[in-house]
Amino acid sequence: MSKIALITGVTGQDGAYLSEFLLKKGYEVHGLKRRSSLFNTDRIDHLYEDPHVENQQYFLHYGDMTDSTNLIRLIQEIRPDEIYNLAAMSHVHVSFQIPEYTANADGIGTLRILEAVRLLGLEKHTRIYQASTSELYGKVQEVPQSETTPFYPRSPYAVAKMYAYWITVNYREAYGMFACNGILFNHESPIRGETFVTRKITRAVSRIALGLQEKFYLGNLDARRDWGHAKDYIRMMWMILQADEPEDWVIATGTTTTVRDFVRMSFREVGIELEFRGEGVEEKAYISSCSDPDYQIPVGKEVLSVDPKYFRPTEVDLLIGDASKAKNKLGWEPHFNLEDLVRDMMQSDLKFMKKEQYLRKGGYTIMNYFE
Numbered sequence: 573m574s575k576i577a578l579i580t581g582v583t584g585q586d587g588a589y590l591s592e593f594l595l596k597k598g599y600e601v602h603g604l605k606r607r608s609s610l611f612n613t614d615r616i617d618h619l620y621e622d623p624h625v626e627n628q629q630y631f632l633h634y635g636d637m638t639d640s641t642n643l644i645r646l647i648q649e650i651r652p653d654e655i656y657n658l659a660a661m662s663h664v665h666v667s668f669q670i671p672e673y674t675a676n677a678d679g680i681g682t683l684r685i686l687e688a689v690r691l692l693g694l695e696k697h698t699r700i701y702q703a704s705t706s707e708l709y710g711k712v713q714e715v716p717q718s719e720t721t722p723f724y725p726r727s728p729y730a731v732a733k734m735y736a737y738w739i740t741v742n743y744r745e746a747y748g749m750f751a752c753n754g755i756l757f758n759h760e761s762p763i764r765g766e767t768f769v770t771r772k773i774t775r776a777v778s779r780i781a782l783g784l785q786e787k788f789y790l791g792n793l794d795a796r797r798d799w800g801h802a803k804d805y806i807r808m809m810w811m812i813l814q815a816d817e818p819e820d821w822v823i824a825t826g827t828t829t830t831v832r833d834f835v836r837m838s839f840r841e842v843g844i845e846l847e848f849r850g851e852g853v854e855e856k857a858y859i860s861s862c863s864d865p866d867y868q869i870p871v872g873k874e875v876l877s878v879d880p881k882y883f884r885p886t887e888v889d890l891l892i893g894d895a896s897k898a899k900n901k902l903g904w905e906p907h908f909n910l911e912d913l914v915r916d917m918m919q920s921d922l923k924f925m926k927k928e929q930y931l932r933k934g935g936y937t938i939m940n941y942f943e
């Protein structure tokens with residue numbers, strides 16, 4: 573009998589990679605997706621199976637983290653061995669604009685899952701993974717950050733996730749549930765959402781290199797993040813639920829990089845070096861040399877400015893994680909370093925933007941790339 577998994581947030585970056593990973597392991601995978609007026613399954617379309625074929629292993633269900641009855645009914649029907657609760661309003665900056673919704677979906681949504689499992693008497697059957705986050709550390713208390721570092725959340729998103737973290741711990745202690753937090757540091761990939769900073773950068777750099785865009789705008793260039801590859805991190809989600817005991821785990825690479833250096837590294841993938849001049853909101857980046865004949869942009873051209881509209885009311889300045897516990901107890905090791913990650917994202921975005929270049933030459937314009 574194959575194991576049964578339910579993934580909330582199946583249409584997101586992690587949900588897509590995790591679906592693929594679990595299907596390869598022979599799981600029957602059920603995903604919760606939201607109803608949308610547009611197709612929202614781009615990331616998982618390659619996994620879709622015709623519902624009329626026999627031995628189907630991948631199923632999608634409509635649902636929402638704000639709807640308890642829907643969650644109870646689905647969990648009752650599916651009776652999952654494992655639930656991966658990845659659904660969330662996951663954009664930190666946007667959470668300042670929709671704080672109440674964020675609390676409902678990200679905080680109370682987690683309670684709804686835990687409570688559904690308990691009400692249905694599945695607390696000894698279903699293991700639960702909660703997508704916790706390095707944003708819990710917020711204002712720097714200690715570096716590097718580990719499972720014992722105190723939390724100091726700095727956004728409505730992080731405060732909602734802090735509730736989710738503790739309610740997961742509480743249900744584990746109160747009802748003996750196998751419920752675990754993965755405290756994951758930033759993880760990115762070619763299918764990262766377009767408004768997170770790494771993907772915004774690799775898309776813009778690809779378009780500038782191909783002559784499709786003149787320049788782009790970012791907020792805080794000094795912020796430091798511990799960026800890993802999503803493929804390494806979803807493997808760890810599964811390992812957490814296979815452990816002997818339910819525990820909480822930090823997953824990180826242990827290296828930290830500024831947003832500015834992520835920009836530099838992305839331009840280097842197309843043979844372009846930058847010079848940064850000015851400070852604070854006056855800071856700008858200019859092309860200082862181009863070594864790849866395929867990507868020739870005039871030296872001295874301004875390609876990046878700071879726009880304060882991307883500043884957050886409260887910022888998380890420095891994240892760097894210590895994943896020793898995961899490495900020592902579960903044997904987790906990342907396969908990708910930051911250079912591999914930037915290369916993977918740049919190669920994918922260049923390929924995608926070349927399609928746009930081709931369409932433009934044919935007289936077609938496609939979509940708006942600015943958020």
Ligand code: NDP
Nearest residue numbers: 581583584585586636637658659660662677703705758759
């Ligand atoms: P994404 O933003 O790519 O995906 C979020 C998913 O949640 C999407 O499928 C989205 O659906 C779904 N969703 C949002 N709101 C609801 C709701 N109310 N009901 C049901 N589904 C909903 O996030 P990631 O894949 O990057 O992250 C996965 C999880 O891990 C999130 O909880 C995030 O907060 C957390 N996390 C992420 C990290 C990262 O660096 N990526 C680091 C640490 C934690 P739709 O497609 O319809 O919008």
Ligand code: GDR
Nearest residue numbers: 662664705706707757758767768769770790791792795882
């Ligand atoms: P983060 O990711 O807030 O760490 O949350 P994001 O990529 O949005 O920001 C990282 C840092 O870059 C700075 N920044 C900008 N960010 C965005 N989005 N757009 C910009 O133009 C820009 N300019 C500078 C930000 O200020 C910030 O310091 C992500 C999400 O996936 C969360 O769900 C997850 O919990 C955490 O990672 C770990």
